[in-house]
Amino acid sequence: MARAKKSRKGGPIGVAKAPKDWQSKPQRPSKPTRVKKHKGKAPGSRHNVDTKPQAAGNQKTVTDKRIGSKKPVPLVVKATSEPIQKIEKRKYATPAQELAALEANERFNYLLDQLEDGAILKDDDRKWIDAQLERHQVLCDLLGIKESDDEDQDNDPFAQLDAIRIDDFKD
Template sequence: MAKKKKSRKVGLIGVRKDPDFEHKTSSGRVKKRKGNSPGSRHNVEDKRQQKSTSGGNQDPRLGSKKPVPLIKTPVATQKRKFATPAEELAALEADSRLISLLDKLDQGKPLNKDQQHYVDEHMARHKALCELMGITADADESDDDEDEFAALDAIKLDDFER
């Protein structure tokens, strides 16, 4: 047989017949607790916050609720307001960025996506302002000249038969 280790603990030998019987401690007093509860060094802030905020169970690790954009969007430029369409048209025609981009297009150089969007947007606005003010483009006048020359080409050689 295996050797049994001796212990100093004095307990019951066997099982009591009465299940309602409560065993009294030898000294009759409650054990005094020593030290802090387990994990107390991690929960110190939580206890302070629970006392100060009675309303909710807030986690200090949670950050801002502001949504983070996942796609880069261009920064919205502040649009200037003009008193008259003539002032806006003059400002569009004096825009140095637009002029340089149009020069690039005339030279046949490619534009990136943002530059092309800028040109398209401003040229559409320029066209709308010209129509609003009743200004016609120079290209329309040259179409009239082409029509006159087209009439000369329409002469039939059958008219000049002998």
């Protein structure tokens, strides 16, 4: 007798369920489905040209929306002689207003504090602070303002004590 090969498929293990009778249950009225919003154009709209009947009075040529501009596009960028827009400097009515604005500048004050603390500044910060200090000096000269440090040293009473010699008062 021939040998029967084992199969991997097993037969039904349990008892099969009875088939459901869908029509025996009462049907519920289905809820109205939400209307979906349409996004974008209909499929194939790129290839389908709109053919609308035109009125007899308006005899315009039909233009295909797929055809773009006929303006030639330059393939090589030409170097323009016009400089890039420069940032306009603020114009002040008086030197006093410019000096007040300069002294109120946060970056100017921050960098001056860094210099006084002995910090090393970046090159661009150093150039900017030098330019601002030169402008500050010019404005002070225009307004007749002197540095307060020199006045304090001249009027310092303790500096005069060092200059006194006792030998001058002896007979």
